[in-house]
Amino acid sequence: MTVTIAIAGKGGVGKTAISAILVDFLSSKGIVLAVDADPSTNLNDALGVSVENTVGRTREKMTDEIKEGRLTMAASKQEILDARIHESLVETNRFDLLAMGRPEGRGCYCAANHMIRFSIDKLAKNYDYVVMDCEAGLEHISRQTTQDIDFLLAITDPTMRGLNTAIRLQKLIGEMRTEVKAGVFLVVNRIKNGLPEEIKEGVVKSGMVLVATIPEDPYISDLDVKGKPLTALPLDSPFRRAVQEMLFKLKIR
Numbered sequence: 001m002t003v004t005i006a007i008a009g010k011g012g013v014g015k016t017a018i019s020a021i022l023v024d025f026l027s028s029k030g031i032v033l034a035v036d037a038d039p040s041t042n043l044n045d046a047l048g049v050s051v052e053n054t055v056g057r058t059r060e061k062m063t064d065e066i067k068e069g070r071l072t073m074a075a076s077k078q079e080i081l082d083a084r085i086h087e088s089l090v091e092t093n094r095f096d097l098l099a100m101g102r103p104e105g106r107g108c109y110c111a112a113n114h115m116i117r118f119s120i121d122k123l124a125k126n127y128d129y130v131v132m133d134c135e136a137g138l139e140h141i142s143r144q145t146t147q148d149i150d151f152l153l154a155i156t157d158p159t160m161r162g163l164n165t166a167i168r169l170q171k172l173i174g175e176m177r178t179e180v181k182a183g184v185f186l187v188v189n190r191i192k193n194g195l196p197e198e199i200k201e202g203v204v205k206s207g208m209v210l211v212a213t214i215p216e217d218p219y220i221s222d223l224d225v226k227g228k229p230l231t232a233l234p235l236d237s238p239f240r241r242a243v244q245e246m247l248f249k250l251k252i253r
Contacts, residue, residue, distance in 0.1 A: 003252060004130040004148075009155035010165040011136030014189040017220060017230050018155060019133035020046035021243040023095050024231045029253070030128025032095040035120065038135040041099050044090065048229030053088045054101025055116060078118065085119045098123070148179040151250060154208070157190045158199050167206045185211040187246065192216050212246035214239060 005022060007015045020043065023034045036043035036051075044051045058081070090097040098120070124130045132149070154169050156162035170184045186208040188195060195213055203210050217239035223232055233240045 002124050002127055002130060003150050004124065004132065005151045005153065005252070006132040006134055006149045007153045007155060008134040008169055009136075010162050013155045013157045013162050014214070015136075015155050016042050016046050016133050017239070018153070018187070018189065018214070018243060019043055019131055020230045021233065021240055022131045022247070023047060025240075025244055025247065026129045026131065026252075027094040031126070032129045032131060033124055033127040034095055034097045035130060035132040036097065036099040037132055039101060040135075041101060043133045044097055044099060046230040047095070047097060048231055049090050049092060049097055051090055051097070051099045054099040055085055055088060056101030058084045058088055081116070082119045082122065085116070085123065096127075148181070150181045151252070152180045152184045153187050153211075154184055155187050155189055158188055158192075158196050160198065160202060163188075163199060163202050163206070167208065170206075170208060182250070183209065185209050185250065187212045187214065189214045190216045211249055212242060214242040214246075 007019045007022070009015055016038070019034070023032050024047075026032050034043060034047065039056070041051060041054065085098070088098060090099075152169075152173065154166035156166045166186055173180055173184060186203065186206075188199065188203075188210065191213050192215070215238045217233075217237055219233050219237045220230065220239060223230060
């Protein structure tokens with residue numbers, strides 16, 4: 001049974017860093033598919049791998065081939081897309097990575113994204129865990145390109161703007177009727193000297209389940225300066241310890 005974890009929130013709150021450590025930790029327990037659903041495509045850097053192709057480029061190339069009559073229809077469009085998405089995988093001995101890349105232009109999401117979602121859902125069944133680093137904001141959820149998931153981690157920094165985005169995310173999930181089997185959980189990242197009182201009050205009023213507070217970690221900025229992947233964080237780093245404790249709380253085995 002595949003366990004799918006989606007990480008969402010506003011830009012700059014540390015979604016990619018949390019995703020990378022989740023992938024790193026879960027890869028010691030089973031086979032992991034990391035999905036970089038952010039068009040900026042940064043998860044590969046955090047994981048220390050290179051990306052040659054994205055789902056977005058695959059879709060654009062396939063669309064051009066159909067328009068120009070260069071695509072053989074010996075197989076269905078869905079079968080061809082399935083095969084090409086599989087070819088886009090970055091495979092390592094610890095995890096596989098699929099980068100979504102750029103979304104389609106305005107007004108043309110539905111058909112292609114339905115096919116892509118079907119392909120990724122089918123691909124995900126081959127893995128023990130799927131960790132999806134969603135794009136900033138609420139777009140990925142509102143387009144319903146995110147598959148049904150088990151855990152949705154709404155990430156915020158200790159600001160009301162970040163918290164409000166997380167609250168809207170939970171409401172949008174309900175409105176879109178996207179299934180989140182285990183629930184939506186709040187994570188407050190980059191904590192300095194404890195959780196501010198204003199954020200504490202905001203969390204209580206929101207009714208969201210606060211599953212983790214993650215401290216500011218000086219090791220992360222040091223790795224960024226040196227251009228090293230976040231998976232190089234030492235085992236005793238505050239950030240890594242907090243992410244692992246979060247997994248234990250959520251009982252993700």
